[in-house]
Amino acid sequence: MILNRLFVPSNCLQGGELPIHLLWSRDKILKIHIEIPKSFEILRINNGEDFQIQENCIINVSKFEENGFLGMILKTPQLPQPSIDETIIFEIIDSNGERQVEKRYVHLFRPLIKVISVPNQMMVKKESNQECLVNNRILINNEGEGIAVIGFKVLEDSQLKIVEPKGTEQFAKSFWSDWSLELEEIKSMYPDHATLINNLVLLGTSHPQLDASGMKKVKEVFEQLRNELMNDLVFAEDFIKSSVVAYMKNLHIITELESFVTYLKSIESNRIILDNPIGVLKIGREQKKFKAELTTVDLGYNSYPPIPIELKLSAEDDCEVPIHKILAVVQNNMVIK
Amino acid sequence: MSIDSGVADTALKAALGVGASAAGKEFAERAIKSIVKKADSVEQIFRDDFKIDGQEMTVLCPESIQKFSIALTPKTSHLLPKSVKFSYGVPIRIEIRQVMGLLNLSDAVEITANGFKVKLNKLNPGELYILDVEYHIDDHRFLDSLVDRTFPRDVPHTSDESIRQYEMSAQLKHLSVLKQKYYNVNLRDVDFTVDIAVHQDVKTTVPGIFRQQLETLVEFSKKKGRSEKFKLMMRSLQLQNQKYAGKELDILENLHELFTPMKFKRFVDVLKDFHYSDCMRGSDFYDTLPFPTWPKSMKIVSRTDLNLERPAADGVLAYNHADFVSEIEKVFNIDKNSKMKKKDSKMQNK
Numbered sequence: 001m002i003l004n005r006l007f008v009p010s011n012c013l014q015g016g017e018l019p020i021h022l023l024w025s026r027d028k029i030l031k032i033h034i035e036i037p038k039s040f041e042i043l044r045i046n047n048g049e050d051f052q053i054q055e056n057c058i059i060n061v062s063k064f065e066e067n068g069f070l071g072m073i074l075k076t077p078q079l080p081q082p083s084i085d086e087t088i089i090f091e092i093i094d095s096n097g098e099r100q101v102e103k104r105y106v107h108l109f110r111p112l113i114k115v116i117s118v119p120n121q122m123m124v125k126k127e128s129n130q131e132c133l134v135n136n137r138i139l140i141n142n143e144g145e146g147i148a149v150i151g152f153k154v155l156e157d158s159q160l161k162i163v164e165p166k167g168t169e170q171f172a173k174s175f176w177s178d179w180s181l182e183l184e185e186i187k188s189m190y191p192d193h194a195t196l197i198n199n200l201v202l203l204g205t206s207h208p209q210l211d212a213s214g215m216k217k218v219k220e221v222f223e224q225l226r227n228e229l230m231n232d233l234v235f236a237e238d239f240i241k242s243s244v245v246a247y248m249k250n251l252h253i254i255t256e257l258e259s260f261v262t263y264l265k266s267i268e269s270n271r272i273i274l275d276n277p278i279g280v281l282k283i284g285r286e287q288k289k290f291k292a293e294l295t296t297v298d299l300g301y302n303s304y305p306p307i308p309i310e311l312k313l314s315a316e317d318d319c320e321v322p323i324h325k326i327l328a329v330v331q332n333n334m335v336i337k
Numbered sequence: 338m339s340i341d342s343g344v345a346d347t348a349l350k351a352a353l354g355v356g357a358s359a360a361g362k363e364f365a366e367r368a369i370k371s372i373v374k375k376a377d378s379v380e381q382i383f384r385d386d387f388k389i390d391g392q393e394m395t396v397l398c399p400e401s402i403q404k405f406s407i408a409l410t411p412k413t414s415h416l417l418p419k420s421v422k423f424s425y426g427v428p429i430r431i432e433i434r435q436v437m438g439l440l441n442l443s444d445a446v447e448i449t450a451n452g453f454k455v456k457l458n459k460l461n462p463g464e465l466y467i468l469d470v471e472y473h474i475d476d477h478r479f480l481d482s483l484v485d486r487t488f489p490r491d492v493p494h495t496s497d498e499s500i501r502q503y504e505m506s507a508q509l510k511h512l513s514v515l516k517q518k519y520y521n522v523n524l525r526d527v528d529f530t531v532d533i534a535v536h537q538d539v540k541t542t543v544p545g546i547f548r549q550q551l552e553t554l555v556e557f558s559k560k561k562g563r564s565e566k567f568k569l570m571m572r573s574l575q576l577q578n579q580k581y582a583g584k585e586l587d588i589l590e591n592l593h594e595l596f597t598p599m600k601f602k603r604f605v606d607v608l609k610d611f612h613y614s615d616c617m618r619g620s621d622f623y624d625t626l627p628f629p630t631w632p633k634s635m636k637i638v639s640r641t642d643l644n645l646e647r648p649a650a651d652g653v654l655a656y657n658h659a660d661f662v663s664e665i666e667k668v669f670n671i672d673k674n675s676k677m678k679k680k681d682s683k684m685q686n687k
Contacts, residue, residue, distance in 0.1 A: 007651040009504045011493055019487040019506045021649035044361075046485060047512045047648070066516070069648040071508035073485055083493070109493045145493035147534055192477065230528055230638075231477045233399060240617075263631035267540040271494050273633060299532075300490040 001100060002028065002092045008104035013146055015078040015302040017043065018106065021071040022090070032070060033091040034059040039077040040086075046071035078302060082112035082144035111148035111271065113296045114141050115307050116330055124283055124315035132321050137328040138309065139335070140294075142270045149297045151275030152323060153306065158291035160313060162279040162323055176204050179246035186242055190235045196224050219301035270329050280320040287314040361482070365511045368482045372396070373517055375472055376405040378425050380519070383468075386421050386457060387411055390465065392520040398527050399614075399640070401474045402429060406467055408436075414462045420447075420454040428453055430471040435464060442466075484643060485510050486529055494537075499659030503531045505611055507641055508649035515645055523644040529611060532619050533656045536633035539592075542665040551585060591668045595661070601635055604661045611639040611652030 005023040012018050018040070024030060036042070038057045045051055048070055050063035061070055076086075090102040119136035126132060142148050154161050180201050187194045199221045229236040267273055281290065290313055293306035315321070328335045376394055383389065387409035395404045431446045431453050445459035446468075453470070460466060489503045507527055509515070515522040594600055598616045607613040619634030641650040 005649075005651075007506055007649070009489070009506070011504075013489075013491045016490055017487045019485065019508060021506065021508045021651070023649060044485065044510070046508055046510050066512040066645065066648070069509075069512060071485065071510075071649055073487060107493060109491075145495070146491045147494070226530070227481065228477060230530060231401070231480060263536075263539075263633075267536045267633070271537065273536065298491065299534075 002030065002094050002098060003100060003102075006090060006102055006104070008088055008106060010105070011107040011109060012076050013298060013300045013302075014076055014108045014110040015298075016076055016300045018074040018076055019071070020074065020088070021046075021069065022092075023069055024092075026068040029067070029095040030062075031093045032059075032061045033093075034061075034072075035089040036074060037086045037088070039079070041075040041077075043073045043075050046073075048072075076106075076108055078110065079108065082146075083107065083109040109145040110302070111142050111146040111296065111298050111304075112144035113148050113150060113272070113294070113304070113307070114143050115139070115294060115309070116141055118309055118311055120311060121287070122311055122313045122326065124313065124319060124321050126315070126317055126319055132319055132325055134321065134325050137326055138311070139328050139330045140272070141330045142272050145271075146298050147271045147273065149273045149275055149299075151295045151297075152279075152292040152309070153295050155291045155293065159288040160281050160283070160290040162276070162281060162292075165278060165280050165320060165322075175246055176201070179204070179243055182242035182246055186235075186238055189238065190232075193228055193232070193235055196221070196228055200225065215297050215301050215303050270331050272329060274324050274327070277322065277324040279323045281313065281323065281326070282318070282320055283313050283315040284318045285314060285316070287312045362511045362514065365482045365514045368476060368479050369514045369517075369522060371476065372403045372472070372474060372479075373522070375425055375470075376403075376407075376520075377517075379405060379407065379423055379468075379470060382423055383407065383409060383421060383455075386413075389519075394517070394520055394522045396474065396479075396522065396524050397471075398480060398524060401477075401479070402471050403474055404469060404471045406469050408465060408467050410465050411457060411460045411462045414458075419457045421457060422449070422452065422454045424449070424452040426452060426472060428470050428472050430469070432469045433460075434467050434469075436467060437464065480524070480527065483510060483514070483524065484508070484527055486527070488529070489531060491534070499657065501533070501656045501658055503533065503654040503656070504651070505529050505531065505639060505654060506649065506651040507643060509643055512645065512648050521645045523642065525642050526614070526640040527643055527650075528614065529639045529641065529652075531637050531639070531654050532634040533605075533637060533654070534634050535596075535658070535661065538658050538662050539631075539665060542662050542669070544669055547585075547588070547669065588668055592665065595664055595668070596632055596635065600664075601661075604657045604664075605637055606655040606657070607637075607639045607652060608655065609652040610647075610650035611641045611654075614638040614640045 003022055003024050005021070007019075007021050009018060022032065036057050036059070038055075040057070042053065042059070045059070045061070046069075047065045048061045048063075049065050051059060051061040053059055059072075064070060085105050085107050088104045088106065090100075090104070092100045092102075116139040118138050122134060122136050124132055124134050140150075152162060183197045183201060187197050203218065203221050229239065275295075289310065291310045292308075294309050295306045296304040298304075313321075313326075373394065376392070380389060380392065389407060389409055391408040393406045395406070396402070397404055427448060427450075431448060433442050433446050433455065434440060435442060442459060445456050447454050447456070455468065484507055486507045489505070492501055492503055494501075507529055596618060601616050602613065605613065605616065615638040617636050617638075618632040619636050637654055637656075639652065639654060641652065643650060
């Protein structure tokens with residue numbers, strides 16, 4: 001064996017970065033030839049001093065800044081298939097002509113939200129125990145292996161809009177207002193992190209849509225947050241404390257019970273998380289149109305084409321229907337939620 | 338892009354951002370230069386009075402500290418007080434140890450207003466000492482300029498696996514910048530975080546009846562009309578005879594505890610080149626939907642060392658979600674045996 005180590009991850013979320021590295025003894029002089037799938041993009045080659053790329057998928061490296069290591073970061077594509085195995089082939093030749101060939105398979109996966117059916121009409125009944133019962137729910141499924149965060153983007157011409165139930169809206173406003181004050185103090189203690197804090201507050205108070213442009217902003221802010229928390233533990237501690245303080249101050253508005261209920265509501269079955277699960281539709285006897293797009297984002301901040309949803313809703317009596325109640329997850333032809 | 342060779346290769350290199358890569362190397366060189374500047378100054382100042390027998394620079398990543406260690410032997414003895422002064426910044430810590438016996442000579446060093454000094458009259462000529470000097474690294478982007486850390490955002494979820502594995506890797510971007518004239522720079526405890534999804538495990542394990550109870554209590558606590566309140570009260574009374582009545586807050590407190598670092602780390606194993614360091618609640622965007630109280634993910638911090646001898650590291654974070662689910666079931670006193678019996682009788686009836 002010429003190489004001491006060859007690392008290629010066995011799976012990767014589509015659209016994500018794939019790190020590869022090769023390690024060998026420093027006394028060996030090597031030529032390395034790597035074939036990658038054409039759909040992959042080469043983002044960085046680390047420690048390769050002299051390399052050639054042919055047809056965008058064949059990398060030849062024969063000189064290194066420091067012998068013994070070659071690394072690279074590839075970008076995987078988002079593909080029509082929700083899961084597929086791709087192959088990377090390595091050929092290593094040393095100065096004695098000895099050859100080592102390795103094949104590595106990478107499983108590329110992602111979520112795939114399918115809307116199985118959308119009823120033309122939906123009727124909401126209030127049971128004697130005050131629970132809202134919805135007939136004919138929108139049936140969805142996640143046919144991919146990745147987690148999907150879904151949401152509704154309500155269109156301009158929809159007669160029904162998603163609103164926050166009164167208590168929660170108050171909590172959210174009050175929480176962010178208190179946390180913004182705490183964060184002002186954090187800003188003065190850590191001026192290096194002021195830009196991040198400003199961006200975070202803006203994000204929290206504006207609640208961006210889960211579409212490509214909204215997610216771009218979310219991704220930028222949260223990746224910046226992740227880096228700055230990781231690289232400055234003292235700041236991280238004060239930052240986390242400040243959110244707990246703001247939460248505790250507003251606990252009287254939303255109880256611990258309700259927050260747990262809300263948490264459960266936000267989790268659908270089958271690897272689906274619902275954005276804004278406590279949003280409600282205010283429905284009355286008069287049938288009204290709900291027109292929206294079902295948006296999907298994965299945990300790598302990649303967004304997917306929205307799915308149009310249009311239906312009419314009415315109720316026996318005026319009521320607020322939580323948005324998660326109009327959805328049902330289907331798996332193996334059975335409703336699992 | 339469709340490229341062949343020769344000129345096209347050059348074009349592709351440009352397209353690849355080799356220019357950007359060169360800029361990245363320049364940035365890394367500047368980052369390293371800012372920390373080795375002080376070490377190089379220490380070495381130059383000490384050269385007159387000491388024989389330098391070795392040097393080492395270690396970046397302690399969690400604390401953002403550069404630790405410069407220099408092995409030195411005093412050339413001559415001094416009866417009268419004499420110090421070698423270093424005036425290029427106050428260190429966080431300074432220590433000098435005699436190698437023979439590993440004696441710490443705290444009175445041989447002193448931090449001054451603008452640096453530190455080593456008292457030569459406290460040291461013996463011909464004796465080998467190690468001087469450790471630590472400075473804080475102010476540049477928060479220091480590590481990012483040197484290391485490529487690619488975080489697994491998600492793993493394929495298959496229902497029959499009790500352990501989910503997250504692959505981790507870290508590699509140096511520009512190896513040569515770690516090589517200095519007399520020493521190499523080592524990076525110790527480079528951190529690597531992975532967000533592991535826990536929401537599904539909680540959701541599928543929380544009994545439906547408990548959820549109903551909570552929803553009723555929550556509705557009851559809100560302002561409602563008399564007849565609505567009455568209906569809720571009747572429902573609540575029905576649920577009073579159920580298993581979890583009156584224990585809701587205790588149960589939630591026990592659930593909360595599962596997300597504390599002390600408890601959660603039991604469900605996690607870190608293997609190969611990385612070692613476990615810490616865990617905390619997740620902080621990604623979907624964790625804050627709509628309130629940042631119950632985590633949908635837990636952030637696991639692992640660490641590894643990188644240097645010229647080991648420029649890349651890989652490891653596995655194994656999350657035993659079956660065990661985590663078992664712990665949640667214990668909170669709700671869910672009897673596994675009766676669950677299995679129910680499952681078996683359902684299969685038989687089929």
